[in-house]
Amino acid sequence: MNASTGVATRGPISRMLEREDALAFWLLVPTLVLLTLFIAYPFVVGVWLSLSNATVGEPGGFVGLKNFAKIWNDSIFRTAALNTFVYTGVTTVFKLALGLWLAVLLNRHFKGKAWIRAFILLPFIIPTVLSTLAWKWMFDPTFSVLNWLFWKLSIINTRIGWLSDPDLAMGCVIAVNVWRGVPFYAISLLAGLQTINPDLHEAAAIDGANRWQRFWHVTWPLLLPVTMVVVLFSVIQTFADFQLVYVLTGGGPANATHLFATYAYQIGIGTGLLSEGAAISLAMFPALLLVVIFQLWYIRRVENR
């Protein structure tokens, strides 16, 4: 096609789309409309709900910060808040440590590596609710395969009610989250490891650095940017987790394993106190905002370096 005929066949629409800002505008409209309708607007509605006394079917009126004052004095809410921080902190440490270990193992050459890598991601791929059901069955007090295993290994001699003891139940929830998250960490960190030039390791080895020193002074600093993004991303997901706890314990026993999200569900949807539920959900917002701001700052810093 030569330039002059090209111009001749263009209609007004094509001519308008030649302008960069006009084209950009039309390309972004569908996304912006959907995100405004289903994220920005619900956020505003959520703030309004949390400041009202609405229940299901009752619009309610403005009550100020009454809902927040109420949940602040609610001992279950406090437990849920504490649980969420513990859950996020403990699982993140374990996921990072185990994920990094697995990534280092997978970074070697061995037979069947592609297969193993593909299979290892299964816990992350399979819908969480469905795999958590398998765990719930494994934690069943009467038919538990884990009880059998520990009994055979002579570690226990009576049965363990994995999900009926509050502390143990929290431990189980944490363990399942780690199980589900390790593959994501491992494969993401493996991608990071593979971008590191092996010559650097060789140079360090020639300079007399041992294996641990090579990891700590060569690998780790180069892996840090990827690690940070993976951790921050996973912290947000874990902090706002719902389905794992909902299926495994439902927040029990005696409300001991609630997280923000499961408690918000129980109050907002379970008992129909929309306003209070919205307030509990929104209580996650400050912590999430801090993580997002930190992440944006970190990405910008890495990009400008």
Added chain:
Amino acid sequence: MIEGAKWRKWLWFYLPLAMFILGLLFPFYWMVVTTLRPDGELYRPWNHAQYAPFWTSDPTLDHVKNLIQETLFGVWMWNTMLIALVATLISLLCGVIAGYALARLRFRYAGLLGTGIFITYLVPQTLLFIPLAEIIRNYRIGDTPWALILTYPTFLIPFCTWLMMGYFKTIPKELEECARIDGATRWQAMLYIIFPIAVPGILSAGIFAFTLSWNEFIYALVFLSSPEQKTVPVGVVSELIRGDVFYWGPLMAGALLGSIPVAFVYSFFVEHYVAGMTGSVKG
């Protein structure tokens, strides 16, 4: 490995790797064994003399039959598939063009919009499910597939946009410039030159988005109420658990069969999936 004897390699490499594989895959094996186990064997206490955890002497498909005949499992599969496919298509369409605009075009507020979309990418579903439930009710689309088809893109589009932005940035600008010198419009250059090159990126985003929709739980749990509208995760949890009674055989059969479409798609596109996953965190 340069240094070390053979037993060291076993101790530091094969042993930990085997433990990881065993730990990560055992629950799936357990799902399979439970599905095939007859009830008589299934409900044998852990300290029973004949407790045979790792195999079953007479495998049966009773639980699968039970699941398919007695519950709406087939309908849930169909619902989930339909919702996941439509939501993925909408999100891909929006995400690909938005990603192109943000990666390639210069316009006012480009940086601001990019940051805005990145922030929505990090908004978890659990932050907004209560107000969204109200909105869905007011729009009168509650308990229909539309409730999910329209809301799933809110977490899929930011993801697709983000991933595609990264992908478009790796395609040399010269390709478009050549096309434009040859007389193509901006629109044509985008549609006929850049998008075909971006197909691997689009596949990654699509597969990842599909698995995310299949995995979604809280919106489906809150926005749908009738059994024949439910998705697999919600249907299995709410219809096969009655109060304190768990139908473990059919439950595990449902968990197994419900995982198959995702595992199937994944098995064909492992590389694309991994690219999508690592691309989404690289930024």
